[in-house]
Amino acid sequence: MSLKSRPNGRVVVIAVLGLAVIAALFFSAPDLASAQDDPNIAAQGTLKANRIDVPNVEILVEAVDGSFTGSVVTGEDGSWSLLLPEIGDYRATINADTLPPGVSVKEADGGMREFSVSGLRPQPVLIGLDGAIEGAASGTSSRANDIEALQLAVDGIKLGLILGMMSIGLSLIFGTTGLVNFAHGELVTLGAMMAFWFNRTGIFGNTYHLVISAIAGVIILAGVGGLFDAVVWAPLRRRGSSLISMMVVSIGLSMMIRFGAQFQFGLTSRSYRDYAIQKAIDFGPFALVPKDLWIIGISLTILIGVGLLLQRTRIGKAMRAVSDNRDLAESSGIDVERVIRIVWISGAALAGLGGILNGVTEAIAWDTGFRFLLLVFAATTLGGLGTAYGALVGSLVVGLLIQLSTLVIPADLKNLGALFVMIFILLIRPQGLLGRAERVG
Amino acid sequence: MDWGTVFSDTLRAMFGETAIVFALAAIGLNIHFGFTGLLNFGQAVFMAAGAYGLALFAAIPFTAPGGGDQAAWGGQPFWVSVLIGVIGFPVLLAIVLGVPTLRLRADYLAIVTIATAEIFRLLARSPSFDAVTGSSDGLTQFARPFYSGISCTPSQGDCWFNPEERYLGLFTGNQMWLVIVGWIVVALVAFAVWVLMRSPWGRVLQAIREDEDAARSLGKNAYSYKMQALIVGGVIGAIGGMLRAIGTQLANPDQFITDVTFFAWVAVILGGVARVFGPILGSMIFWAVLAFSDSFLRQSVKRTVSGEELGFIPESIMTTNQAGLVRFILVGAMLAALAAFRPQGILGDKDEMALDDR
Numbered sequence: 001m002s003l004k005s006r007p008n009g010r011v012v013v014i015a016v017l018g019l020a021v022i023a024a025l026f027f028s029a030p031d032l033a034s035a036q037d038d039p040n041i042a043a044q045g046t047l048k049a050n051r052i053d054v055p056n057v058e059i060l061v062e063a064v065d066g067s068f069t070g071s072v073v074t075g076e077d078g079s080w081s082l083l084l085p086e087i088g089d090y091r092a093t094i095n096a097d098t099l100p101p102g103v104s105v106k107e108a109d110g111g112m113r114e115f116s117v118s119g120l121r122p123q124p125v126l127i128g129l130d131g132a133i134e135g136a137a138s139g140t141s142s143r144a145n146d147i148e149a150l151q152l153a154v155d156g157i158k159l160g161l162i163l164g165m166m167s168i169g170l171s172l173i174f175g176t177t178g179l180v181n182f183a184h185g186e187l188v189t190l191g192a193m194m195a196f197w198f199n200r201t202g203i204f205g206n207t208y209h210l211v212i213s214a215i216a217g218v219i220i221l222a223g224v225g226g227l228f229d230a231v232v233w234a235p236l237r238r239r240g241s242s243l244i245s246m247m248v249v250s251i252g253l254s255m256m257i258r259f260g261a262q263f264q265f266g267l268t269s270r271s272y273r274d275y276a277i278q279k280a281i282d283f284g285p286f287a288l289v290p291k292d293l294w295i296i297g298i299s300l301t302i303l304i305g306v307g308l309l310l311q312r313t314r315i316g317k318a319m320r321a322v323s324d325n326r327d328l329a330e331s332s333g334i335d336v337e338r339v340i341r342i343v344w345i346s347g348a349a350l351a352g353l354g355g356i357l358n359g360v361t362e363a364i365a366w367d368t369g370f371r372f373l374l375l376v377f378a379a380t381t382l383g384g385l386g387t388a389y390g391a392l393v394g395s396l397v398v399g400l401l402i403q404l405s406t407l408v409i410p411a412d413l414k415n416l417g418a419l420f421v422m423i424f425i426l427l428i429r430p431q432g433l434l435g436r437a438e439r440v441g
Numbered sequence: 442m443d444w445g446t447v448f449s450d451t452l453r454a455m456f457g458e459t460a461i462v463f464a465l466a467a468i469g470l471n472i473h474f475g476f477t478g479l480l481n482f483g484q485a486v487f488m489a490a491g492a493y494g495l496a497l498f499a500a501i502p503f504t505a506p507g508g509g510d511q512a513a514w515g516g517q518p519f520w521v522s523v524l525i526g527v528i529g530f531p532v533l534l535a536i537v538l539g540v541p542t543l544r545l546r547a548d549y550l551a552i553v554t555i556a557t558a559e560i561f562r563l564l565a566r567s568p569s570f571d572a573v574t575g576s577s578d579g580l581t582q583f584a585r586p587f588y589s590g591i592s593c594t595p596s597q598g599d600c601w602f603n604p605e606e607r608y609l610g611l612f613t614g615n616q617m618w619l620v621i622v623g624w625i626v627v628a629l630v631a632f633a634v635w636v637l638m639r640s641p642w643g644r645v646l647q648a649i650r651e652d653e654d655a656a657r658s659l660g661k662n663a664y665s666y667k668m669q670a671l672i673v674g675g676v677i678g679a680i681g682g683m684l685r686a687i688g689t690q691l692a693n694p695d696q697f698i699t700d701v702t703f704f705a706w707v708a709v710i711l712g713g714v715a716r717v718f719g720p721i722l723g724s725m726i727f728w729a730v731l732a733f734s735d736s737f738l739r740q741s742v743k744r745t746v747s748g749e750e751l752g753f754i755p756e757s758i759m760t761t762n763q764a765g766l767v768r769f770i771l772v773g774a775m776l777a778a779l780a781a782f783r784p785q786g787i788l789g790d791k792d793e794m795a796l797d798d799r
Contacts, residue, residue: 249780252776374556
């Protein structure tokens with residue numbers, strides 16, 4: 001273990017300068033969203049087939065005079081909204097290739113609808129669909145339910161793996177420093193947004209493929225994590241700030257970054273340029289678009305890699321040691337500050353990657369990460385705050401629970417289950433599933 | 442630059458309805474955090490308890506255009522609903538929240554309270570309960586009795602205030618009445634807190650904050666005292682939430698998002714932790730800074746008003762919509778900087794702060 005007691009000053013200075021340049025570029029870039037985001041000049045709707053919400057369908061919106069074309073993908077609950085440049089007449093068309101199996105556009109209008117935008121309020125647009133999602137809740141037969149449960153379980157694993165990437169950092173940061181980092185969700189947002197910046201907005205007039213953008217996003221986020229620790233958290237620890245003060249500092253940071261993101265990104269949700277629309281592969285009982293398979297594959301690989309890192313390497317062992325007992329680790333010669341720095345760097349990079357992968361399946365918004373924050377809390381407390389493996393187990397449980405709970409409760413309340421389980425586990429086993437018991441007040 | 446507008450916007454925010462609402466929320470939070478050391482990150486849900494307690498029962502039921510009942514629990518007398526909002530809901534909420542969680546470590550309590558606020562928001566937004574809560578549109582038509590007979594146009598009768606007139610150049614008749622009532626409530630509550638915190642009861646709370654084990658070893662039931670503190674602070678927060686609903690004549694879930702709790706925290710930490718006037722001062726300064734920066738930036742952004750070019754900040758830097766966001770970025774920076782450099786706030790004393798997190 002390196003015995004350097006202070007992080008290398010020159011590295012910090014270079015990192016600060018580098019990120020300052022990136023931040024300057026980011027904010028001087030033409031706004032990620034268009035400059036005139038008037039929320040009332042917009043179209044919105046909810047796509048339904050026989051009263052069942054239809055998610056992940058692309059809707060193309062173009063001005064009748066051809067001055068504008070845009071597209072939007074419906075969310076989990078079938079809802080979509082799109083900001084438009086000006087008041088006028090538009091045409092919305094469903095991309096029939098993106099419809100789930102069993103659903104088709106209505107013959108009468110061919111999946112197309114013309115509408116006028118008044119600018120007084122977002123214009124509701126109804127587009128008719130026929131049929132029903134195969135295996136959707138309309139079927140009362142138990143077979144249809146089983147199939148739906150399987151599909152939801154696969155979705156749940158995907159969500160759980162994405163959550164896992166966000167949770168490990170939060171859990172390790174808590175373990176090594178005792179800080180509950182309320183700004184962790186913003187690392188997720190920043191990751192998604194950095195990739196969006198390279199992928200859609202473009203840097204120096206060039207846009208890059210999502211894979212390159214994602215790598216760039218993860219690298220920048222690693223820098224952001226390191227910088228946060230160097231500029232904010234390490235000085236606070238040196239000053240002996242209380243954990244409560246530091247928690248409030250993280251809340252302040254969260255608000256700064258969140259509204260900064262809205263400043264630059266606007267209110268509309270957007271998706272990446274690549275892999276936006278894919279045809280589902282039918283696996284019999286469930287269907288997945290190829291990108292979902294990639295997401296599951298990538299996150300599994302990364303998470304197994306992180307597990308091996310923690311288990312086998314010196315730095316991984318040091319992380320777990322500091323997490324277990326900081327004083328003991330320090331007295332056995334581990335450079336605790338350096339370990340914490342690396343935890344921040346890797347935790348932020350993982351959170352950023354989680355944000356990017358989530359952005360591939362769902363649209364990116366200014367508050368994406370904040371909406372994930374409580375789920376990440378739920379996952380980490382369920383597994384045991386401060387334990388890396390606990391965060392993984394907790395994430396998978398929370399992901400599955402969220403998706404499977406829609407079998408019995410309305411989809412808009414699906415996060416409730418996760419929140420209740422979190423409260424419940426805190427009451428009966430505050431140390432979490434994999435945590436070690438300690439005296440708590 | 443129209444400094445008159447900037448000045449009056451700032452004054453309106455400093456003495457208006459929002460400052461009152463957040464002063465009350467912050468006074469409640471100060472009892473939780475400042476005096477007892479409880480990390481409550483769900484003050485928004487106590488505020489919502491006050492607003493929804495009133496709105497659910499006082500709203501006038503009606504049938505929606507597409508059929509179906511709306512405001513299904515409504516139609517109860519105004520004062521009964523006020524009592525439900527001020528006493529019933531928040532006390533119930535504090536007990537439900539407190540019984541299991543007050544034994545937890547401080548940071549766990551923070552997570553549970555923030556989750557509770559989110560659970561409330563999800564339930565209140567859910568279309569499943571639309572008939573009762575009005576889902577995301579919320580409830581209206583419940584605040585009338587607060588204004589009737591007090592604020593009306595001369596043609597409607599003889600009233601103290603006229604809603605169509607401006608008072609002090611800042612407030613309409615309705616607002617003026619609310620502001621007067623609001624500040625009286627704030628003064629009464631502040632006086633009550635002052636008395637309470639000098640009483641033996643208040644000293645036990647502060648002892649628990651300093652050292653719970655020591656307080657316990659003196660035979661004080663710390664759990665019970667913490668519960669009482671949670672209830673008292675929650676009730677005060679609920680009064681704030683109710684005033685907000687009365688002022689906007691609307692109770693909807695988006696008025697009580699997590700950021701509302703964070704704003705109340707800024708007010709507490711800004712003004713001074715564990716000080717009777719800290720939260721009030723904090724709320725006033727907080728909203729003054731917010732309104733000033735908002736008004737100033739909006740006026741500074743280049744725009745064209747009836748053919749005349751105004752402002753100096755070019756659109757490439759920010760538009761008026763973006764200018765409205767800068768203040769929230771500032772709030773975040775303010776909160777972080779205060780917590781880092783002066784966690785006890787302007788009036789606070791560092792020795793009187795809950796610093797330990799367990």
